[in-house]
Amino acid sequence: MRNFTNKNEARRFKADVNSFGTVIIHRRNPYIVACWSMAFPGFGHLLLEKYVQGLLLVLWEVFVNQQTHLNRAMVYSFTGEIESAKAVLDVRLLFLYIPVYLFSIWDSYRTTVDLNKIAVLVEREDGPFNTFSINATGINYLEKRNPLVTFLWVLTIPSMGQLYLHRIVLAFFSLTWAVVFIYYSHLLEGIHYLILGNVEKSTSVLDAQWLSYIPSYYFFTIYEAYTNTVEYNKLFEKEQKNYLKSHYQSPNFTLKKGQKVT
Known part of the structure; x- marks a missing residue:
């Protein structure tokens, strides 16, 4: 494997392993990325590893949504209470929301x-990438992980899958917003009363404005963690193949026409 630091030693790099995570x-x-942006502005950019843009768009979404009470108005409109939706909706910032969303x-x-x-x-240029990073902020390295394990961990609490993958920036972001959404929506309180059989109390304590953020947010963390586990495994296999090829394959080795590598 080539030894390098990510400066300008190659025209393009395949990936970068650093103490805060692995970027590929x-x-x-x-279309999938665009659909995640439809579900929650900023999610598409986070999938693309564009963290600054993604976090700014997520902050904008939550701020404007809270100021306009958009989620609450949507809940009323879905249940047919159009007049209640009109009464609760604050239009002062609503028209600022539309262009940013698009x-x-x-x-x-x-x-x-x-x-x-x-x-x-x-891929055609066989772009280089490092496999190990160690410094004062931590250690990170390429390893093969089980996507099912990632899926099971992220089902528990958003950010557990990201922590398993050593995606520190996104894990911190996911955990912070998970606490905010769950606390202000009274979700766990609602589940508590539901377990006790008090359905009416469980429904009354929930805050629809904050609760509406959770479904898209929860499923995004699952999708993001699972797909990145698969991509990390591909990167690990590629590095292993390159290492074996450069250290053990004879320079005179050639494939015959029609022959396949198994």
Whole structure:
């Protein structure tokens, strides 16, 4: 494996392993990324490892949504209470929400298409990447993980799967917002009363405005952790193949026409 530091020693890099996580350039479905941006502005950018843009869009979504009471109005409209939806909705910031929402969808789609082109070039150029990082902030290294284990951990509390993958930035973000959403929605309190059989009390304590954030947020952390486990495993296998090829394969080795490597 080539020894390098991620400066300008290669035109494009396949990945970077650092103490805060592992970043990979790989092909993604732009429609899936755009759909996550539709579900929650910023999620599409987080999938693309664009953390600053993603976190800013998520903060914007929560701030404007809370100020306009958009989630509560949506709940009323879904249940047919149109007049209640009109009464609770604050339109002073609502029209600022629309262009940012559309921008997040468009920009995540556009960026995915561009990164897919770069991913193809990286594969053809056999872009280099490091496999181990150690410094004062911590240790990170490539290893093969079980996607099922990731899936089971992230089912418990959002961010556990990200911690398992050593995605520190996203794990901190996920855990922080999980606490905020669960606390202000009174979700655990509602579950507590539901277990006791007091359905009416369980329903009354829930805050629909905060509770509406949880489904998209919860399933996003599951999807993000699982797909990245799969991509990390591919990267691990590629590094292993490159190492064996460079250290043990004869330079005179050639494949005959029609022969396949098994």
